Amino acid sequence: MSRTLRVRQSQTVLPFGVGAVFDIQGESFVATGIGDWPAKAKQRIESPRLASRLGVSGFYAAPATANDRFDVPDAPGAPYIRFPSWLFCGACRRMKRWRIADEKPGQPPRCPSCSPARTLAPMRFVQICQAGHLGDVDWWFWAHSRRDAGERRRCGEREKLRFLVSERASGLEALSVACTAKDCGATRDLLDILGTHGMRCSGRNPWQRRSEEVECNRPVQVVQRTAGNLYYPITHSALDIPETDVPAYADDEVAAQVREHDLWVSLCRVAGTPRAAVFQTMIQEDTGADDALLEALLAEETGQAPAASADAPTGPARPDLSREEWAAFTAPAPPATRDFALRETTLGLAGETADPWASLGRRFGRIVLADRLREVRALSGFTRVSPDATVVPADTARRLKWLPAVEVFGEGIFLTLNRTELTTWEDDEDVRKHVAGMRADLDRSFQKDRLETLTGSELAPRFVLLHTLAHLLIRQLSFESGYTTASLRERIYARSEQDQYGILVYTAAGDAEGTLGGLVRQGEPPRLVETLLRMTEAAAWCSADPLCAEHTGQGFGNLNRAACHACALLPETSCETGNTLLDRALVVGGEHVPGYLESVVTAGRAAAAGALEQA
Ligand SMILES: [Zn+2]
Ligand SMILES: [Zn+2]
Ligand SMILES: [Zn+2]
Ligand SMILES: [Zn+2]
Ligand SMILES: [Zn+2]
8 A cells, every 4th residue: 555654844844844853654754954855846935034134045945745755756845764774573573774775655664574564663763963963873783782893793794683572671671682693693682772882973964975974973872763852953933024114223323333333344354254253242342232233234334244253053043033023013003014914902901990900901011913924934954962062054065055944824912011110120129139040040051042042142030021921821822712832832022132021922824824813813802901810810820839839940951930831831832942931920929029910910819809708
């Protein structure tokens, strides 16, 4: 029976982007570099703003078709190849190294020894290294690894292996790889397979040609092929915003200071060389200009981006795209294009004096509904082993100037806090002390650089507050409107040096039809205010309390405080920070810290108690 394997177009950036290993119907594949994409039929994706910030010529999406490229060489679609190539038969336990010549169109790999032929299963373990390489485990070496070099040399066969299961043991100890070559009989169980073993790195990824192989001396790590550290994609996302109405940089005064700086001319002269970094740092120290502003000014002046420091990873950095988006959402008359349609609304609380409504109304600012949004998501590369390891670019041969991307359409709710109320709260000594602790944990984290592109140069209370609010709102909306949390996403606009203080919660479904208006309806009065009230009430309590509420560091890198799976975390795809930098206490108040919405909680409880008394 023939079978068709499908990867949807929207999945070709995430989760099945270049370098990802994934299972389809019991078979395992790796998505290849974009150098192997079909030359024709790929679709151009427009996002000039993202392209210029990433320094690439543009974006292409894999054609949206049934995708079985491995079996049919010239089929359109994002290509992937079988990986790992070591497979085994569940019946006779024979292991087989599957080669491209062994593939039969529309057929899964079958055991050559069994009759009727059994489908072969992929081996569960693969090897990776810090340089981003991926390869099969050298199973022959593993089976013979308990023997000395002389004995190993006497075994004449490299591929006569069996993958055995013992009933006398359990777990990995029950599994072993045995050599069935004549007079050999070498064998080793898999008890110690995970970790590093002094095995050699292949120096490439499975789709790369031998000519692209490099000498790699990094220690290889054996991991399960589904392990979380096998693949860290580096993605970038930009909303389509009208080009013209938005100033390229909000801070004209700082821009002028940069241009008048004594070293500005020198910087422009050496832009693109390692020497630029010194000038750049000095100008930034004097003017307070952030990387994004300096980059924009330099690009304007010289047509090129400033030089990255010599040891920076290859591939584009993560540019800050929030500045223009924030400006577009907060513009007095929101600009409109076909793919960016905004309308301002309110919570509907004008003239309200009764609490908790009045109290809530005072704490929020602008509410903007986006009836239509277009988002472009691009993949520039990936790392393995850890997020800060060497970046492998999406084009492993480094010849192409474009990146793989997809476009998605949707709708969203944008809201800001009341700027005065926020500033007052942020100036509170206890709030500052509380967040200083989180900042110290962030400084120790290997994710510091990546997270700082989102938080701004210094983690401010408003970031943790707005981020937690976004999570709570998404969770509440999913209870009330039937959206799954995974179908909603956040964008946090909370860089205090850019005077941002809002969030966007949006849904982006995939195709050009967009979504059906269900989310923006939830943002219209009086729905949103009721949602926010119930959200605040729910946030005051977690089923893991008091443990959760009192936590001084939980989650990845201890970067969360009162926030766990039961109360605040979201699916990975919904969150910009990988579920870090969250704390309910900053929203509803904690033992040592006042919450921004604490008075709403208190007023809500008083109102409920009053209603009970009257009843
Ligand atoms: Zn078999
Ligand atoms: Zn042997
Ligand atoms: Zn390597
Ligand atoms: Zn919790
Ligand atoms: Zn998040």
